[in-house]
Amino acid sequence: MIQVYTGDGKGKTTAALGLALRAAGAGHNVFIAxxxxxxxxxxxxxxxxxxxxxxxxxxxxxxxxxxxxxKDKALAKKGLKIVKDNLAKEKYSVVILDEICVALNLGLVxxxxxxxxxxxxxxxxxxxxxxxxxxxxxIERADLVSEIKEIKHYFKKGVQARRGxxx
Amino acid sequence: MIQVYTGDGKGKTTAALGLALRAAGAGHNVFIAxxxxxxxxxxxxxxxxxxxxxxxxxxxxxxxxxxxxxKDKALAKKGLKIVKDNLAKEKYSVVILDEICVALNLGLVxxxxxxxxxxxxxxxxxxxxxxxxxxxxxIERADLVSEIKEIKHYFKKGVQARRGxxx
Numbered sequence: 596m597i598q599v600y601t602g603d604g605k606g607k608t609t610a611a612l613g614l615a616l617r618a619a620g621a622g623h624n625v626f627i628a629x630x631x632x633x634x635x636x637x638x639x640x641x642x643x644x645x646x647x648x649x650x651x652x653x654x655x656x657x658x659x660x661x662x663x664x665x666k667d668k669a670l671a672k673k674g675l676k677i678v679k680d681n682l683a684k685e686k687y688s689v690v691i692l693d694e695i696c697v698a699l700n701l702g703l704v705x706x707x708x709x710x711x712x713x714x715x716x717x718x719x720x721x722x723x724x725x726x727x728x729x730x731x732x733x734i735e736r737a738d739l740v741s742e743i744k745e746i747k748h749y750f751k752k753g754v755q756a757r758r759g760x761x762x
Numbered sequence: 763m764i765q766v767y768t769g770d771g772k773g774k775t776t777a778a779l780g781l782a783l784r785a786a787g788a789g790h791n792v793f794i795a796x797x798x799x800x801x802x803x804x805x806x807x808x809x810x811x812x813x814x815x816x817x818x819x820x821x822x823x824x825x826x827x828x829x830x831x832x833k834d835k836a837l838a839k840k841g842l843k844i845v846k847d848n849l850a851k852e853k854y855s856v857v858i859l860d861e862i863c864v865a866l867n868l869g870l871v872x873x874x875x876x877x878x879x880x881x882x883x884x885x886x887x888x889x890x891x892x893x894x895x896x897x898x899x900x901i902e903r904a905d906l907v908s909e910i911k912e913i914k915h916y917f918k919k920g921v922q923a924r925r926g927x928x929x
Contacts, residue, residue, distance in 0.1 A: 596916055596921070596927075598772075600773055602911075604908035604909065604910075605765075605777075605906060605908050606767055606773060606774075606777035606908045606910065607773075608780065609776070609777045609778075609779075609780030609781045609783075609784065610772075610773035610776040610777040610780060610910075611776075611780065612776075612779070612780030612783050612784065613773075613775065613776030613777060613778065613779030613780035613781075613782075613783070613805070614776045614780075614927070615780075616776075616779050616780070616783055616805050616808045616809070617776065617779065617803070617804045617805040617808070617926055617927070617929075618804070618926045618927065619804075619807075619808045620803075620804035620805050620806065620807035620808035620809075620926065621804035621807070621925045621926025621927075622926070623926050636784070636787075637784045637785070637786075637787035637788035638780070638783050638784040638787050639787065640786075640787035640788070641783045641784070641786045641787035641812055642783070642787075644811045644812055645808055645811055645812075689926075721927060734913065734914070737914060738914070738916040738919070738921075739772060739914055739915050739916050740912075740913035740914040741771035741772050741773045741910050741911065741912060741913065742771065742910070742911040742913050743771075743773065743777075743908050743909070743910050743911075744769075744908065744909040744910075744911055745907075745908060746901065746907035746908065746909050747901070747904060747905070747906055747907040748906050749763055749905040749906050752905070754763070754905075758788045759784055759785045759787065759788025759789070759790050759856075760763075760781070760784070760785065760788075760888060762784075
């Protein structure tokens with residue numbers, strides 16, 4: 596099954612992380628590829644305790660300001676290759692491409708590369724894509740799409756991103 | 763801060779679970795009260811490995827068919843009391859009331875009891891409420907509200923709920 600968590604609200608990455616936690620509890624092996632992220636996120640510390648979840652980051656330590664660098668693109672391409680290999684080897688029953696939609700919209704990877712992964716995924720695998728702005732080609736191919744809409748966000752009141760809550 | 767994950771789409775409970783995982787990784791103690799749930803969910807197995815997350819279920823082992831029983835109500839009331847006590851003791855910095863909105867809409871707990879918890883929560887605590895149909899009184903009080911909309915769901919294609927994915 597292909598699952599997509601998109602939209603402008605908080606909860607996309609955490610929904611995928613929660614799914615990983617649940618899947619691991621049922622005995623599944625889970626692979627999480629975090630695109631666009633290269634700095635220490637608090638979830639990495641917790642995930643070390645769950646052996647059946649493997650997480651790898653394929654992003655720079657700093658945010659992409661306006662235009663991605665060659666390094667940003669190379670990291671994202673590497674991430675996609677590893678995801679593809681892992682799906683082909685059928686080692687993981689749940690494979691999460693965190694923030695892949697943002698990587699797509701910034702041109703770090705292209706739509707053809709991502710849809711090829713979806714189209715070639717083993718039928719028994721659960722492939723989860725997150726990030727705002729999921730393109731319609733991905734929504735069409737997905738079996739489940741949740742749009743997480745921001746109804747209210749404390750960022751608008753000036754609250755800063757907090758470690759353990761936002762990252 | 764008060765966070766609410768509501769709407770008809772998949773991802774509300776998993777968003778809260780992912781947040782718990784992230785918060786624990788940053789050194790926070792997390793308490794999860796699962797309302798309406800009493801049967802073994804796969805996430806319970808994974809969470810045992812993370813000592814700083816405590817999860818308790820306050821539901822029957824079977825689903826509520828049409829009308830809740832006295833036992834359903836008593837369990838939910840017990841859950842609310844424990845959440846309230848835990849918040850008062852300031853033992854946990856993140857407290858999650860999973861499916862509390864459904865418990866509210868089914869009349870297991872009443873709105874006054876839930877808003878009292880929100881209103882009395884220590885300012886430093888993160889209180890997270892999940893479940894479809896969050897009432898407007900809760901949305902008004904919340905600092906963050908994400909509505910998870912179902913754009914597509916494989917249940918509509920006849921796929922059954924799967925252990926490790928839906929529970």
